[in-house]
């Protein structure tokens with residue numbers, strides 16, 4: 001079929017499907033390049049009025065922008081924060097092509113016809129424009145469109161686009177990006193709440209990324225229309241995309257998050273267990289839930305107040321009839337180690353003349369979106385008729401941020417920006433009118449079609465930046481439902497209104513992995529499912545999986561049975577508590593991973609191929625994942641009782657907390673599906689920092705810092721790290737932090753364990769350390785710390801482990817185990 005040409009193909013597809021052939025949809029192409037204008041950072045090529053600009057904007061990162069009429073769209077990017085030409089860019093113009101070399105990648109602009117390719121320095125092509133269908137634009141009756149088609153290798157896999165439904169590998173399917181309130185979404189629902197037009201292509205261990213920076217309704221087709229090509233494009237805006245070289249997928253993600261920003265270090269409490277429900281009201285109910293959490297000894301750090309705490313659903317109000325002592329309630333929760341998170345939807349109640357300050361002040365500040373005729377855009381949402389802040393204006397974002405003044409003064413700790421697709425009731429498309437007018441700081445205007453997909457992100461941004469202004473010493477916590485690329489700079493997210501079914505439990509992991517691969521590492525879903533009432537087994541399994549999600553929040557809709565940990569009797573409660581306790585025991589490790597994410601963009605939940613790109617067995621694995629660099633989680637996601645089959649990542653792994661070693665092998669491990677918890681493995685060579693169980697992150701853990709050392713075979717090494725700070729302030733930015741690197745070397749004669757203090761600006765809660773070394777086959781003959789014999793150690797021959805207790809170990813040390 002390859003040789004038959006585009007038109008024939010399109011005609012065939014048309015005959016088969018009844019869809020108008022692409023070629024007939026009025027696409028126009030640049031054709032042959034007529035002029036070449038080399039620049040310091042790349043090149044502009046032109047043909048007639050059309051121009052294409054290809055520039056290097058980082059090592060291995062290129063930006064491609066098409067201007068059909070020769071004018072490059074002046075709309076600034078909402079997503080990109082850092083795109084500067086690297087130190088050395090080489091541009092070479094030959095008869096057939098212009099090449100732009102930056103770092104380890106080359107952009108090749110072929111001239112006849114114009115086609116763009118990307119390759120590594122050795123000439124291996126990574127991504128190339130389709131031969132049949134070069135990039136195109138149209139202003140056909142279908143409206144303005146742009147699109148790029150790329151050759152699709154048979155063995156290439158595609159990941160990203162945020163939390164789309166269905167398998168993690170997007171190959172063979174097509175997706176629309178148009179932020180949508182997708183209540184009741186299912187495995188094939190599309191579009192959903194977020195638009196993150198970024199994906200990673202992965203083929204035989206080599207990866208690249210593409211970020212299509214366009215906020216209009218867009219679409220990605222990964223070979224659904226044809227197996228020969230994949231494509232992306234939008235209904236409006238510019239063909240403006242970034243190619244990001246790897247070759248490792250982790251490198252692609254580091255570069256993508258350098259371009260669009262990273263997640264700031266969250267407050268530690270946000271990594272604790274969070275209890276939510278639509279809604280906990282009145283005040284007595286909130287207090288009761290808090291008391292139950294503590295009575296049942298379910299560790300927890302936050303309680304959410306959903307829309308019913310407000311007066312008539314008007315954002316930034318409190319229903320004082322239901323919550324007579326709102327401030328005192330927040331303080332009382334805080335005294336129990338529970339932070340209060342308040343929902344603050346963006347739709348401001350349209351309430352002229354009623355003394356509702358958010359409306360009055362917004363109107364006075366001209367902060368609301370208007371129709372083309374200048375009247376206010378009004379749409380019905382929870383409060384009834386509502387108006388919508390014009391978040392594209394920085395002065396409106398400032399105004400919005402100021403609305404949080406009272407709540408922050410009352411001691412609320414986090415904010416929940418729901419409904420920000422935006423969701424509008426009882427109107428076509430369930431969102432704002434496409435003609436509504438958004439104003440920009442440069443004085444220009446865009447209609448809603450152009451801004452829709454970034455609107456929710458700007459809501460989260462306004463909240464985050466406002467909180468930073470109000471409480472500059474604290475780390476804001478914002479949870480957003482809608483997002484565009486770059487939203488990770490401002491907010492954590494969740495996957496919206498999932499359902500209490502086994503299917504949705506299984507869908508949770510690919511969604512959260514995909515969010516992490518799309519830059520949004522701080523993500524979770526409604527544990528237990530939002531819609532419907534989960535049977536006890538399902539709810540327990542969901543707690544067990546949620547304990548390994550970056551955001552761990554139990555939430556449920558109004559008409560569902562209770563979802564709290566204790567509602568199904570002592571056996572289920574014990575299993576759920578165990579899962580939550582493990583989360584808290586792992587907090588030193590988790591917090592260290594979150595800090596790494598803030599610097600590198602590497603997610604907290606990682607598909608195995610992110611760390612082991614050659615492990616093709618995992619390219620299509622939607623169930624299992626790495627929790628940070630060292631733990632492998634193989635959750636139980638179905639209610640069946642046949643054996644759970646587990647394939648381990650490459651290398652050697654230990655069953656967590658034991659000396660039982662497993663080597664990755666072809667034949668899967670078969671496990672009884674009813675282990676009490678989630679099957680969990682630690683990498684041989686890992687050093688995992690842990691602590692005693694606490695009821696919330698503000699409680700000082702009893703006893704020492706615990707280090708679990710999983711010994712590799714003789715000749716091997718191990719590594720681990722610990723990051724700690726005060727957990728909530730910005731003081732870490734001025735060096736008030738502790739960073740420790742742990743290591744080990746294993747030889748036939750023994751083991752050498754080391755602690756190296758890399759940064760010593762913060763005194764943590766611990767002074768002593770307890771090291772558990774797993775995989776020690778015989779009793780050591782001697783143990784020395786810095787040359788001195790260690791008194792307090794023991795060997796368990798059954799468990800094949802050594803436990804060493806050391807006082808005053810918050811410094812560099814070297815421990816030698818003679819074997």
Ligand code: MIG
Nearest residue numbers: 277278306307343418496497
């Ligand atoms: O129209 O605030 O996804 O988590 O509980 C429903 C009420 C509005 C949708 C959110 C859900 C939240 C609910 N909200």
